[in-house]
Amino acid sequence: MKFYSDILGLVGNTPLVKINRLANQHGIKAQIFAKMENLNPGFSVKDRIGISMIEAAEKDGSLKPGGTIVEATSGNTGIGLAIAAAVKGYKCVFVLTEKASMEKSRYLKSLGSDVVICPAAAKPGTPDHYVEMAKRIAQETPNSFYPDQYNHPANPLAHYRTTGPELWRDTDGRITHFVSSIGTGGTISGTSRYLKEQNPKIKIIGADPYGSIFKTYKESGCVPEATPYLVEGIGQNLPVGNADMKIIDEIINVTDRESFELARQLSRVEGIFCGGSTGTNFAAALKVAKELDEDALVVFIVCDTGEHYLTKFHSDEWMKEKLLLEPQRITAGLITGTKTASAPPELIFVAPDEIVSNALARMSEHSVTQIPVLEDHKSIGSLRESGVLTRLLEKRDLLDAKVSEIMDESFPVLDVDASFNDIKKKLQKSPAVLIEDFKRITGIITRSDVLDLQKN
Ligand SMILES: Cc1ncc(COP(=O)(O)O)c(C=O)c1O
Numbered sequence: 001m002k003f004y005s006d007i008l009g010l011v012g013n014t015p016l017v018k019i020n021r022l023a024n025q026h027g028i029k030a031q032i033f034a035k036m037e038n039l040n041p042g043f044s045v046k047d048r049i050g051i052s053m054i055e056a057a058e059k060d061g062s063l064k065p066g067g068t069i070v071e072a073t074s075g076n077t078g079i080g081l082a083i084a085a086a087v088k089g090y091k092c093v094f095v096l097t098e099k100a101s102m103e104k105s106r107y108l109k110s111l112g113s114d115v116v117i118c119p120a121a122a123k124p125g126t127p128d129h130y131v132e133m134a135k136r137i138a139q140e141t142p143n144s145f146y147p148d149q150y151n152h153p154a155n156p157l158a159h160y161r162t163t164g165p166e167l168w169r170d171t172d173g174r175i176t177h178f179v180s181s182i183g184t185g186g187t188i189s190g191t192s193r194y195l196k197e198q199n200p201k202i203k204i205i206g207a208d209p210y211g212s213i214f215k216t217y218k219e220s221g222c223v224p225e226a227t228p229y230l231v232e233g234i235g236q237n238l239p240v241g242n243a244d245m246k247i248i249d250e251i252i253n254v255t256d257r258e259s260f261e262l263a264r265q266l267s268r269v270e271g272i273f274c275g276g277s278t279g280t281n282f283a284a285a286l287k288v289a290k291e292l293d294e295d296a297l298v299v300f301i302v303c304d305t306g307e308h309y310l311t312k313f314h315s316d317e318w319m320k321e322k323l324l325l326e327p328q329r330i331t332a333g334l335i336t337g338t339k340t341a342s343a344p345p346e347l348i349f350v351a352p353d354e355i356v357s358n359a360l361a362r363m364s365e366h367s368v369t370q371i372p373v374l375e376d377h378k379s380i381g382s383l384r385e386s387g388v389l390t391r392l393l394e395k396r397d398l399l400d401a402k403v404s405e406i407m408d409e410s411f412p413v414l415d416v417d418a419s420f421n422d423i424k425k426k427l428q429k430s431p432a433v434l435i436e437d438f439k440r441i442t443g444i445i446t447r448s449d450v451l452d453l454q455k456n
Helices: 021-025 047-060 076-088 102-110 130-140 154-170 186-198 214-220 256-270 276-289 316-321 332-337 356-365 385-394 396-400 420-429 447-451
Strands: 016-018 031-036 068-072 091-097 114-118 177-181 203-209 250-254 297-302 370-375 378-384 413-415 432-437 440-446
Touching: 021 256, 021 276, 031 154, 031 276, 047 076, 047 154, 068 076, 068 130, 076 091, 076 102, 091 102, 091 130, 102 114, 114 130, 154 186, 177 186, 177 276, 186 203, 203 214, 203 276, 214 250, 250 276, 256 276, 276 297, 316 332, 332 420, 332 432, 332 440, 356 370, 356 378, 356 385, 356 396, 370 432, 370 440, 378 385, 378 440, 385 396, 413 420, 420 432, 420 440, 420 447, 440 447
Parallel strands: 031 297, 068 091, 091 114, 177 203, 177 297, 203 250, 413 432
Antiparallel strands: 016 031, 370 378, 432 440
């Protein structure tokens, strides 16, 4: 028989996968490889430290049978700990911030853990901050163990013992550049220490979101004010014990837009379905690789799976809401299907035989200055405030007339699949376009609906 004695045997020994089409598209001569940490049993790089921190704590006696593990996590470390805790029979409580995706917190609950959510905006050191909350819960819970991934030596040690040697072995010692984001710093610090011991010339590149402190902190020693960003699990607003700044040669800042776009491209073009921090890493890897020749071999970490972010940046609707959606992905159906409370999703219209005063009342009730006239779900005309008011000034009796007697021409009609460019073209000539799905008018797009999206 061939089998693993438990799921923990599957942690680590993840493969390298060559990046082909995207490297070509970006004109890269160097070889770029993805280290597929998303293939760990908990689908992230953090499975490695879950088991290593637990085993270290069992050894030094800080974790005893029947104990409860309490940790502050963006989700993945919790998953790694929860898998090991399930196998070994410990209880878990994890403290996340609201920024962590719903998928990760549900996943933790499915693994049997309790989950506490803290406000994302809480400042470090304040009682509501997720790290302070985790410390407090640990203090109040009998027989508890607080791993503190930000400072526990078993975090970088796991990568020194496993991730580093795997990269050295699987590249036959030919790796020239290693690219990793920095959350706790465990991955980059531990892996890089091993790699530099084998070959001090290997360059270590940190990938850091704009808004995080690491780049400025490394380059100047000063800690700048952090600003919010959307990528999960990486970057910090304060220096971290496990993030060894000295071992990193260069830190590259990456925007949310680049991170998400490249993570989405890795899925579509290479079939590598990954999270946002992987996009951050890949963006930094491309920037480094652009300057390198054929002899260079760049490896970046695929930190976790895209499945953790199906309701976030892997959703076109979410990307649109954050004004990050690639323009070529914006369709008429997506715009009408994701209208917000300020622009109601249901289509407001009038029938041709309604009385003009009723139609005007409906326009005023919904604060719209134009309204389509529909009959049997087809567009036969429109009422536009300026035109109607001019006519009413001339002839007040028209208030009691039928809409069909005074209506203007119909707004242009586009199919739900029409592209952003087609919509913009029509809106240059008309204040609104109507959207048709299966021969029925289902929505309207006005100039103000596309103004925000124009920022893309
Ligand atoms: C999605 C994701 N990417 C990257 C990282 C960074 O790894 P490390 O903490 O080893 O720096 C984390 C850490 O939690 C993470 O959750």
